Amino acid sequence: MTSLRDNIGSMRAATLPAPGPIESSPLAMAEVPEPELGPGELLFTVDACAICRTDLQIAEGDIQPRKQPVVPGHQVVGRVVAAGPGVTGWAPGDRAGVAWLAGACGECGYCREGRENLCEEATFTGWDRDGGFAERMTAHADYAIPLPLDADPISLAPLLCGGVIGYRSLRVSGIQPGQRLGLYGFGASARLAIQVALSWGCEVFVATRSEAEQQRARELGAAWTGGYDTPMPARLHAAVTFAPAGDVVISALKALAPGGTVAINAIHLDRIPGFDYDWLWRERSLKSVANFTRADAREFLDLAVTIPITTDPVSHRLTDVNEALRALKNGSLPGTGVLIPR
Ligand SMILES: [Zn+2]
Ligand SMILES: [Zn+2]
Structure with missing residues (x-):
């Protein structure tokens, strides 16, 4: 060559x-x-x-x-x-x-x-x-x-990095086009993930403590914003947690419809507090997201250029x-x- x-x-x-x-x-x-x-x-x-x-x-x-x-x-x-x-x-x-x-x-x-x-x-x-x-x-x-x-x-x-891992988190959550998705925490990775979910026609609810992040989420197209424990107007088909706090995982689990998955996008999480089995019952699941594959990266970059995703x-x-x-x-x-x- x-x-x-x-x-x-x-x-x-x-x-x-x-x-x-x-x-x-x-x-x-x-x-x-x-x-x-x-x-x-x-x-x-x-x-x-x-x-x-x-x-x-x-x-x-x-x-x-x-x-x-x-x-x-x-x-x-x-x-x-x-x-x-x-x-x-x-x-x-x-x-x-x-x-x-x-x-x-x-x-x-x-x-x-x-x-x-x-x-x-x-x-x-x-x-x-x-x-x-x-x-x-x-x-x-x-x-x-x-x-x-x-x-x-x-x-x-x-x-x-944040873009590809956010994309893998969406895939792990099992969210389908047109469904209702919850994002918990709204840092760099979530700001990219919401753009992918909206391009799939999903309705996106964003929970975060930060007023500034709630505003940014609405600007990007979130249908609803609130705090981690603010009751949502409807149950979620899937959720992704970005906040490195076990309590937030439970908040997301409580907002989930039966059969839904919470994908946990965190390398470090101190602990997940104990919770009532009713919140998991009816085939809800918790799943962590670890790194990503080459296929994730290539699929996401193709999509990011097509949408196009703004950073x-x-x-x-x-x-x-x-x-x-x-x-x-x-x-x-x-x-x-x-x-x-x-
Ligand atoms: Zn990184
Ligand atoms: Zn190997």
Whole structure:
């Protein structure tokens, strides 16, 4: 394959030598060797990399980095510069996305059943291998997501984690077109999920404590908004909880019609309080959502470009990575932070 590679050598990257409080600026800008391109891999220039709460948790050590130093970042929109041996279907200049799932074993029962999100051997971008807080990066070609050439990198990048996981949550909830859906919590992921549900003709009720989030939900098309325990005007066919609180899961369960599912979109939930079995009786279910598959990412990105889904990116220079993560921690970002390497 031909290559567009020019000045091969070094690049600028935000590396994490060791985790620490984000107030101490644990990420350091460094001139590092450009990553080596292995078999089956693509080398990308990074045009935009959105930041996610998981990046903050890795930077602060709440999630221990699996390599040190590591370059975080797993919502990457870039362009293919070169392809390694054995890669087919990609050419230099192609636009591509790189998301959280970096690889899976391909052989276990989960992988063979299309449930690679549950693979015990799965590896993750910006955690097991260097991610997109850099000018360039490599990724397995099989795990890269094709994007339209004319796509705007800054508005697409926030879709690649919160967007895809929100989409998988909708699928796990079993919501069908035209049905009534409840969303509990209305952060970045829920603001993308509501746009998908509305495109399916669903009626969407949004429960959140925040007045500002309730208003944003109505602007985006929610049919009803209220607090977590405000009685809803009708029973829900399905619900997704985004708030990392077990009480909210019970609120959603109580609002559900028989046969409905609450999909829990949370990696960490301290505990789910005890509740009366009547709330679960009549085939209601609770189900957690873990990571996502390549198929989820590709389906969602196709849909996101078609709808089209609007995001609310806030651009930062890569050199301001610590400030951008502090703004995420303090809740002072009006939208999703996106790092621009150049
Ligand atoms: Zn993420
Ligand atoms: Zn596997």
